[in-house]
Structure formats: C-alpha cells, structure tokens
Amino acid sequence: MIGTGVLKGMAVTAKNFVGSYFVKERLITVQYPEERAPLPENYRNFPFLVFDNDPEAGLRCVACKICEKECPPQCIYIVKSDDKKPDYMGKQQFYPKTFDIDISVCMSCQICVEVCPFDAIKMDKVYELSRRERFDALLFRKTDLRKSNEYYHEIHPVEAAEVDAGLAKAAAEAEAKKKAAAAAAAAKAAAAKTPPASDAPPTPPPAPAPTPGS
Amino acid sequence: MSTTGFHELEQAPPPMTSRVDGDLMEVSMGPQHPSTHGVFRMNVALDGEVVRKLKPVFGYLHRNHEKIGERTSYLGSMPYTDRLDYFCSMTNNWAYALSVEKLAGIEVPERAEYLRIILAELTRLQNHTSLLGFLLSDMGAWGTPLMYAFREREKILDLFESLSGSRMMCDYMRFGGCRVDAGPDWFARAQKIVDAFPRFLDEFEKLIVSNEILIARTQGIGILSAGLAVSAGITGPMLRASGVNYDLRKVDGYGLYPRFKFRVPLGDHGDCYDRLMIRALEMRESLGILHQAMKDIPAGPIMNPKVKVRAFKPPIGEAYGRIEGPKGELGFYLISDGSASPYRYRVRPPSFINLTILEDMCLGHTVADVMVILGSVDIVMGEVDR
Numbered sequence: 285m286i287g288t289g290v291l292k293g294m295a296v297t298a299k300n301f302v303g304s305y306f307v308k309e310r311l312i313t314v315q316y317p318e319e320r321a322p323l324p325e326n327y328r329n330f331p332f333l334v335f336d337n338d339p340e341a342g343l344r345c346v347a348c349k350i351c352e353k354e355c356p357p358q359c360i361y362i363v364k365s366d367d368k369k370p371d372y373m374g375k376q377q378f379y380p381k382t383f384d385i386d387i388s389v390c391m392s393c394q395i396c397v398e399v400c401p402f403d404a405i406k407m408d409k410v411y412e413l414s415r416r417e418r419f420d421a422l423l424f425r426k427t428d429l430r431k432s433n434e435y436y437h438e439i440h441p442v443e444a445a446e447v448d449a450g451l452a453k454a455a456a457e458a459e460a461k462k463k464a465a466a467a468a469a470a471a472k473a474a475a476a477k478t479p480p481a482s483d484a485p486p487t488p489p490p491a492p493a494p495t496p497g498s
Numbered sequence: 499m500s501t502t503g504f505h506e507l508e509q510a511p512p513p514m515t516s517r518v519d520g521d522l523m524e525v526s527m528g529p530q531h532p533s534t535h536g537v538f539r540m541n542v543a544l545d546g547e548v549v550r551k552l553k554p555v556f557g558y559l560h561r562n563h564e565k566i567g568e569r570t571s572y573l574g575s576m577p578y579t580d581r582l583d584y585f586c587s588m589t590n591n592w593a594y595a596l597s598v599e600k601l602a603g604i605e606v607p608e609r610a611e612y613l614r615i616i617l618a619e620l621t622r623l624q625n626h627t628s629l630l631g632f633l634l635s636d637m638g639a640w641g642t643p644l645m646y647a648f649r650e651r652e653k654i655l656d657l658f659e660s661l662s663g664s665r666m667m668c669d670y671m672r673f674g675g676c677r678v679d680a681g682p683d684w685f686a687r688a689q690k691i692v693d694a695f696p697r698f699l700d701e702f703e704k705l706i707v708s709n710e711i712l713i714a715r716t717q718g719i720g721i722l723s724a725g726l727a728v729s730a731g732i733t734g735p736m737l738r739a740s741g742v743n744y745d746l747r748k749v750d751g752y753g754l755y756p757r758f759k760f761r762v763p764l765g766d767h768g769d770c771y772d773r774l775m776i777r778a779l780e781m782r783e784s785l786g787i788l789h790q791a792m793k794d795i796p797a798g799p800i801m802n803p804k805v806k807v808r809a810f811k812p813p814i815g816e817a818y819g820r821i822e823g824p825k826g827e828l829g830f831y832l833i834s835d836g837s838a839s840p841y842r843y844r845v846r847p848p849s850f851i852n853l854t855i856l857e858d859m860c861l862g863h864t865v866a867d868v869m870v871i872l873g874s875v876d877i878v879m880g881e882v883d884r
Contacts, residue, residue: 290709292708296701310649327659327663328664392664393577394663395574395576398677407663
C-alpha cells in the first residue's frame with residue numbers, strides 16, 4: 285500500500301524522539317559552555333615549549349631550528365642566541381632569542397614534535413583561542429609559548445612520563461660518561477704524576493710539540 | 499616573446515548559451531547554494547524546468563596542493579593530504595604513504611597493516627553514513643536523517659580523535675607504519691561501535707529503503723550506463739552501482755586485503771537509488787572486514803625502524819600508489835629526483851573524475867533532480883579543487 289514506507293520512517297523518527305528522553309545513546313550532545321566533553325589523552329591542538337623549573341633558564345629548546353625547517357606551513361620563526369647557557373644536563377647550549385609560532389597558520393600536524401630531538405616542543409590542548417585581532421594576537425611569542433613540565437604532565441600524563449623517563453636515562457648516561465671520562469682523566473693524571481716504577485722500562489720523553497709555521 | 503598580456507587572458511568566459519531567444523534560461527546554481535557540497539557552481543541552461551545544458555564551474559577552493567607538495571619534504575605533504583578529502587583523512591594518508599613506500603621500497607609491519615585496514619574501513623563507514631545523510635538532506639529531508647547519520651559518524655570520529663589526536667585532520671600514517679599504537683581499551687571501544695553499527699543501519703534503512711518519496715525521487719534518475727562509466731574513468735561505488743565489478747581491494751590487493759573475506763556489492767541500473775543502496779551494502783561488508791581485522795590483529799611493532807623521520811630521501815624513480823577510497827580510486831603519482839622533495843606530485847582524486855560526467859547524467863532531468871544526482875556522486879570540494 286502506498287504510504288507505508290513513509291509511516292515506517294516516521295516510526296523511526298518517533299522512536300528516536302521519544303528515546304532521546306530515556307536512552308543515553310540517543311542523546312549524545314553536551315551543553316557546551318556549561319558542560320564540556322572530556323578531551324582524549326592524545327588530543328592535540330597547537331605546539332608549546334616545555335621548560336623545567338625556570339621559564340627562562342630551564343627552557344629545553346636549544347634553537348637547533350629543525351622544527352622551523354620541517355614545519356609544513358612554515359609557521360615557526362626562530363632566532364638563535366649569540367651566547368650559550370647550560371641546559372638541563374649542564375651542557376652549554378644555545379637558546380632561542382626569539383621563538384614565534386603563528387597560530388593562524390599552524391595546522392596542528394605535530395611534525396615539529398616528532399622531529400624535535402630534545403623533547404622541547406609538545407602539543408597543547410587549549411582550544412578556546414578566539415581573538416579580536418587577526419595578526420598580533422594570534423602570533424604567539426616565546427613568553428606565550430613556554431609552559432612548565434608539570435603542565436605537560438597534566439595534559440598528557442602517559443606521554444610525559446615516557447619523555448621524562450627517556451630524558452632521565454639520557455641524563456644518567458651522560459653523567460656516567462662524564463664520570464667515566466673524569467675518572468679516566470684522573471687516572472691518567474695520577475699515572476703521569478707518579479714516577480714510573482724502577483722495573484718498568486723508562487718511558488721515552490714526549491716529543492716536543494711542533495711549533496706552528498715550522 | 500608573446501605579447502599577450504595577462505589582462506587579455508583574464509577575460510570573462512563567453513556565455514554558455516550563445517543566443518538569448520527566450521528558449522533557454524541560464525541559471526547559476528552555486529557557489530553558495532546550500533546543497534552543492536562546498537563551493538561549487540553549476541551553470542544550468544533550462545527549458546522550463548528541464549536541464550538542457552550543464553556546465554560545472556569549480557576552482558573556488560583551489561589552494562595549490564600539488565605545487566605545495568613539490569616544495570615541502572615528503573613527510574611535510576602528509577598533513578596536507580588530510581585536507582584533500584576532509585571526510586576521509588585516514589584513507590588519504592594511506593594512499594600517500596603507500597605511494598611513497600612503493601617509491602622507496604619500504605616494508606610495513608603486519609600490525610600497522612592491520613591498523614590501516616581497520617582505520618580505512620572505519621573511514622568508509624563514516625563517509626558513507628554521512629553521504630546518506632547529506633543525500634537525504636538534498637532531497638528535502640532537512641536535518642533529521644543528517645543528524646542521525648552525524649550521530650553515528652561522531653562516534654567513529656571520537657575513535658579517530660583518541661587515537662590520532664584530531665577528529666578529521668588525523669595525520670596518522672607515516673612511511674613504514676603508523677604514528678601511535680592503539681591500546682586494548684581503544685579496540686574495546688571500536689569493537690563496541692562496530693557491534694552496534696548494524697542496528698543503526700537497520701534503522702536507517704527502514705527510514706529510507708521503502709519510503710515512497712525517496713523511491714520516486716531516486717529510481718530512474720541520473721542513469722549512468724556501464725559503458726560510459728568505464729570510458730569516463732569513473733571509480734568507486736559509482737562505477738559499481740552501474741554494474742561493473744571493479745574494486746581495487748580485490749583487483750590490486752594492496753595492504754593485506756587478500757587475506758580478508760568480503761563481497762563486492764554491485765548495482766543493476768546505475769541510477770541514484772542504486773548508488774544510494776550500494777553504499778548501505780558496502781557498509782555491511784566493511785563491518786565484516788572490521789570484525790575479521792580486530793579478531794586477527796597481531797602484536798608487534800607498528801613502525802619500520804629503518805625509516806628516517808628527518809631528511810627522508812627516496813631513490814630516483816617514480817611510483818603510483820592507489821587505494822580504494824570511500825569515493826573511488828585515490829592515487830598519488832610521485833616522481834623523485836633523489837632530493838628531499840618530490841619532483842612531481844600528482845593526485846588522482848576520485849571526486850574530481852567522478853564529477854566529469856555530471857552533465858551526461860543530468861540532461862533531461864529537472865533542476866530538483868540535479869541536486870540529488872550531484873549528491874549521489876559523493877564529492878568533496880577539497881578534493882575536486884585541491
């Protein structure tokens with residue numbers, strides 16, 4: 285009979301309408317400003333710079349400019365410092381004098397995070413970023429971008445724990461290497477200081493260093 | 499040197515109907531028409547209400563995708579492929595990754611291949627679901643069926659978001675594998691969605707299949723013959739709705755598809771109704787593939803450790819990688835000169851090529867049918883204009 289198909293369809297819409305009052309599955313929207321859907325752990329939005337303890341001295345970025353080069357829409361702008369400062373492992377490194385990200389150009393692709401060898405740049409979860417101006421307000425400077433490691437732990441707990449473990453391992457390895465080098469140097473110095481044993485063959489005197497220009 | 503100035507080339511195109519004698523009326527539908535699926539314009543010459551000529555005008559969304567691909571590194575093009583067909587970023591990623599893997603001879607671990615199949619089939623589900631919703635919206639069933647479709651689609655997009663970090667711009671696949679691994683709780687959620695999906699499909703089919711209005715609007719409308727479809731290079735569900743058995747998952751057997759058991763649904767008449775129903779049937783087959791893949795997925799690495807993330811330079815050569823996207827054959831043709839960016843980067847977009855026969859399908863039908871026919875082609879302007 286003509287019209288039964290339409291009635292069947294109406295039964296479906298009626299079921300959905302009534303069901304939305306009783307079944308959670310059929311009413312899935314949240315009332316946004318009052319209520320917020322939780323973000324998943326992997327959610328990414330725009331990049332930020334991680335620092336340990338101090339916002340300026342603890343900045344992990346060493347201005348190697350890899351992210352600037354790899355960024356597909358070319359939204360990162362870095363100026364390298366002239367002097368060096370010690371990084372989290374105590375090694376002398378450059379730091380970014382300027383680090384700008386144009387958020388209006390950034391497309392949240394995460395490639396900067398993937399290529400960064402220092403775990404210095406990570407993805408943020410802030411999404412309410414509307415501004416009244418188009419240009420300056422959406423150009424994030426170094427001061428807007430740097431956020432603490434604790435904040436990183438808060439937004440990506442699993443990933444941050446992995447990163448911290450990796451960094452601690454690298455630091456421990458560097459420390460061990462440094463210690464070993466120091467020990468080796470000390471042993472060498474000690475060996476040079478103590479007079480050779482009488483039964484050992486006398487070491488030949490070191491050759492004079494070649495003078496430049498000779 | 500030619501003396502043709504740029505301003506001379508910029509002249510307005512000649513009017514489509516050469517004479518204005520009252521017989522035909524030229525109407526410009528779009529680019530802001532609510533059911534043109536993006537910024538797309540059709541210049542239609544009408545005899546009363548019947549379409550006598552149709553000229554598609556596009557390029558409003560052109561953004562130099564291929565030229566950008568020749569400027570950036572190979573990896574840098576990956577997030578741009580998300581923006582081609584923004585409904586199916588996972589399959590776009592896969593097609594591009596596949597062609598670079600072909601170019602550089604990269605092996606992909608088994609778990610990554612399974613993950614890719616799971617994500618591609620989920621993409622097919624959400625693409626076809628939203629297409630059915632949009633098509634009904636084009637036919638005048640404003641809002642309600644589209645919202646039902648979006649409700650289901652959003653569940654799949656939530657899965658994508660928790661895995662890759664973004665709902666639509668996933669940027670998930672990499673050369674030689676995938677970016678992040680999916681944990682057991684992700685699979686549990688995905689299994690739940692896949693298990694519940696047939697119920698939604700049953701309900702949705704009840705809404706549309708026997709509806710007399712829908713049948714009157716779609717059956718016998720926009721018939722595409724198998725011969726024309728083949729000679730115009732049409733692919734995907736549109737070709738299969740005309741009765742041509744051609745599915746790249748079977749023909750090419752890329753990825754691990756030869757291991758999976760599934761059927762290729764075929765249409766009979768090639769009209770809008772067949773194109774609509776073939777999507778519903780394909781979704782059922784996709785669910786079968788998903789069940790198999792989630793049962794069989796092995797443990798192991800998801801990334802080939804030999805592939806460099808930075809300074810990736812494939813050897814000199816060329817490769818064409820193609821997959822069966824939800825809209826048709828999506829291919830990337832790459833020529834490498836050994837440097838860090840491709841010498842030539844060409845996209846073979848299914849939406850664009852499926853759109854080329856729009857006029858042939860629309861002639862003789864009414865203006866209202868043009869919207870239905872366009873909707874049944876399943877286009878996304880991001881991919882048509884690139």
